[in-house]
Amino acid sequence: MNKRRDRVTIVDVAAEAGVSFGTVSRVINNDVHVKPQTRERVLETMRRLNFVANRQARSLAGGRTNTIGLLVPDLGTGYIGEIIRGIDTELGDAGYDLMLYTTHRAATKEAGYVSNLVQGMVDGLILVLPRNPSDYIGIMTQRKFPFVLVDHQGTGEDCPAIGSTNWQGAFNATNYLVKLGHKRIGFITGWLDLGAAVDRLEGFKAALRTNKIPLLPDLIYEGTFAQLDGYTGALRFLDMKKPPTAIFASNDVMAMAAMDAVREKGLRIPEDISIMGFDDIPQASLMRPSLTTVRQPLEQMGRIAAQVLFDILKNPDHKHNRIELPTEIILRESTATLRKLQEEEPDLIRFH
Amino acid sequence: MNKRRDRVTIVDVAAEAGVSFGTVSRVINNDVHVKPQTRERVLETMRRLNFVANRQARSLAGGRTNTIGLLVPDLGTGYIGEIIRGIDTELGDAGYDLMLYTTHRAATKEAGYVSNLVQGMVDGLILVLPRNPSDYIGIMTQRKFPFVLVDHQGTGEDCPAIGSTNWQGAFNATNYLVKLGHKRIGFITGWLDLGAAVDRLEGFKAALRTNKIPLLPDLIYEGTFAQLDGYTGALRFLDMKKPPTAIFASNDVMAMAAMDAVREKGLRIPEDISIMGFDDIPQASLMRPSLTTVRQPLEQMGRIAAQVLFDILKNPDHKHNRIELPTEIILRESTATLRKLQEEEPDLIRFH
């Protein structure tokens, strides 16, 4: 590797600036114990020599890496992309670099992955939608390693996390559907291992209760947030003798798939059946009819996650709990007032 | 740092296995000079002790960082996400880490950014859709720094790059529209500073020529790949006395926006007007009507970019040129055969 040849190290800088390399190290780390004049001279030399501190060496020696790790399940839906955008913005402003890891990539040794990172590769970790966070959380809390969870509903542990008001969002959305006149609402759940999915389901149920609408088990389809579930779930509903007049999916991806199913059955949205999503991913506004949905402030969640991490970095002993950002219903074209006919003669509509 | 306490190192493994730590290192690196029996014993010990090699130490000692940098303009459209997915897969398999940089983040000092990375932060760089690559390419080629461009049509320089057959894709797509009977086709270009955009335009023109269809300047709208351009461009076309019967947008995002414009005018897709996109981003198949488009193998482009980078890393002197992956037309619902009526009485259709 001839790289070694032309790489400038703190030793080079020290020699050039006429100081010991220890002093150079201090300058790099913004140590106060450096005469301003000396510091300036060193900085100037670094600039002139085009010096860049070696990451691995720094972390090996036990210092800061100025890098934070981001663990995401994948980059598929744009959902994650929004969150990353927020994180990225904050990190950039703060002068941190971003190391991206998709857990998909190391599915088997996920935990080992984390423990590796925890060993100094990065200064902190942001875990987006962690699948089985209890594995990590143990290690990290124990080692007092800075981390923040994004969009994960605590499994009981009490740790820094950013989420949104899933329960309230689902509650409000359901209420809205009821106000439109819908009484038979089919609900497609997310992956119930995730707290967020459970909360959405509970919000839905609570709203029915509040409105004194009976909860029919047949009108709840258990999905996993995956596209196919939206499709299958919707078909299940539509094949009932008395199908629902509205379908509320636990995320936009499933809602979109549900729309497909509805259309295949020859029904119109929203005239014959209303569709409600959750998340407000970028596509939601682009499709036709555009999707009425519960908006999670994804980008903002990312930003705040980063901010919280910075705060932990600064005050390790400060207590950080879960932060919930408000969700918001975004009215679009996929929902509409229930029509009388629709209520009474579902079959007529079915084959209009 | 009490981390030190419970960390397992090669020294620990060596002690446990009764060998020198040099031997353990050899095992880690799959060095042939280890007696199978010894290797097995060491491996067993590593497993038992839950040993994980320290990345930073390895790279510090080896002069490599085992990290590659990825520079992307943003994470907005899912377009980039697909490419990253491909890159990420390969990197993971090869044991590399991914450092993600969005140029948006440091718009002003883009070039400085790169030169920073080039100095040892990463072993190589993948630049996706670089905006003004000539700035970097100079530095990098000069320093013989490993890099690969993705989806950038050379600005004359001869360097490792992955792209797709933009010209051919546009040519074929146009031909297809012509075969459907369309003779008046509106074309919305991409940002013509990008070679890919130019190639698509040229492919379109060539197809018209081949089919002896006159090229009307009014039927070419100069866009920038941004959503709004699709909308504006389509409106421009639709307001003509004799509007086109098909619109071919240089990317899917613009095509989707064009669909909106078309619908706002009260026209149906594809009955009244056909829409063709380019890229095949994930959304293309999700919208209704689903979008007929020219597929770029984005994920594969990412994979190959990584592979090429690895090859450069291994054989720095090997010559690497641009690789073009084939595009492919994906037939969906947004295009259809031209109807006689549509051809002759555009106004009638306009207000059906």
Added chain:
DNA sequence: TTGAAAGCGCTAACAG
């Protein structure tokens, strides 16, 4: 086939 020794570039005490 294995062991020993010399760093990789930097941080973090510890002296002065």
Added chain:
DNA sequence: CTGTTAGCGCTTTCAA
């Protein structure tokens, strides 16, 4: 305020 001295955990010669 600054220099010196140990390592951090591993790869790589160089001997044996």
